Amino acid sequence: MKKKIIAILLSLSIPFSMISCKESAKNVTTQNNNLASSANESSDKANSSNESNNEVSNVNNNADNKEDIKEANANIYYYDAVNDKIVYINKVIKIEEKMTATALVDELKKSPNSDIAPAISNEINLNSANVDEESSTITLDFSSNFVQAQNLGGGAESSTIKAICNTFGSYFKVDNVIITLDGEPYSSGHILMSEGESFKVDLDNSSPLN
Template sequence: MKKRTLMMGVFTVLLALLFLGGCGIKQDNSPNGSNTGEPQNNNEQPAQEDLLANYLAYQENTKYVYEGQGNEYASFTTYVDYIKGGKVQLRTNNRGTETVRVLGLDAGRMIQLLAQGETYYREDLTQSSSLNTSGDVLLKEPLTKGTSWTLADNRKRTITNVNMDLSTPSGNYKVIEVTTEGKDNTITDYYAPNVGLVKTVYKGTDGYEVISTLSKLEKDTPLVQNVKVYDPNINDDKIYTTQTQLSFKTNDITKQIFEEEFKKQANHGRLIGDNVKIKSLYLNQDGRVYIDFTKNFVREMNAGSGYEGMILQSIVNTLGNYYGASEVYLTLEGEPYASGHIEMKKGEFFKVNMDNVIEG
């Protein structure tokens, strides 16, 4: 147990610094419009601001795969959830946990604006009020050897080399070497223009070493999440569960994916009508899920009070399970839910309830 705790602790340190945690962006910068991902032979360098921006040039709908050595958590994958407003939201999964980060540029710096662990649901955080421009500075201009800065925890981060040749399973690159010196460890990251992080090496003062290396890029690969959907059965007054896979491409809107899923004909029916829209869906800072439907939700349901209650409970259970919440605030175009059978008061929440559920 002690060894496993140490290994997980090391990975946590690495994850906090793997700001690009899976970038392998191969932009087209060649004169003839082609790009093999190999380093360019010419030595012409773009302007410094262009260089820094290139590290946010992520490729959509691509799975970035890192192989690891020295720690069971050193291998991980990364997807790009969103590319919006000059920011990138990354999702890193090491088979033990999922961490979401938002990266952006500010005043000649590449900054980790947000880092949120245990985030198994998908939500656009690029406009979150929690973004912090005083966050961890990952790269800083000028991108030349010797550029150095001090982190909030007093560690020193320095560009220790430039224009290095580095070979990885995913390709050969010209890289910048960035070294972070801590009290008990040193972390060295290698970044390639228009690619991002291609390798990171953690070395403890006791000789302990962990390495993560970009091994491959799987293009046209969406994020796939296994989601438990609750389905009411009017014949026996029970709610049944079904495991389904929801696919998310970069910049897909989560509410639209759930809207499509709720309209599908499940084993015993469907949860919303063809013309019903989800106007908003999000996990609030109070830990509750908020969902707002168009007013035709009730009309297109056309159900008696018992079945209506089961439909509502199925929606609440599905969203509660997905977001890890126990309460859902369900409204109709901003107003408390009201149907004639069920009347909710302002601020009154539906609660996740498994009393009548049969696991499928």
């Protein structure tokens, strides 16, 4: 009788053990799936964060590139030989990498119309430009071929020099312009400047070009 009871109990306990094992296996599988899902979510968040950081980085890089080029308003002066007067045009110029003096020279190499010649020949290079605020002076050092490349007579040379000086004087708000040629004082057959001698900026005797 006891053996029968023991056998019956054993037969009843086996299914419960199997159910318990299956439930444990299901729990382990569910936990593993949850862990995998959490890991995937974390990975997705990390990737999303990296993409956002890359976008911000790209925006910053683009902003830096835009800062390399800026626009500024300037008066560009020329000598009108037909009417024998100094004229100017107001225009927006592009300045790359803070090279303002170079940008002004580039504009002076352009002709405002068919009747007026450029103030500076294309063959001339600007070596350097330095502003001294205390003396209200800007020093422009051009290549030594300046006089030869300009090829101007006495009156035209003086007026063209004035146009150049007015362009830099008005933009940098200085009263004096020293022009040197490869470090030497400006010298031509008509004008002879001494060491440190400057040309005066004269904005009053000029008129806008229509």
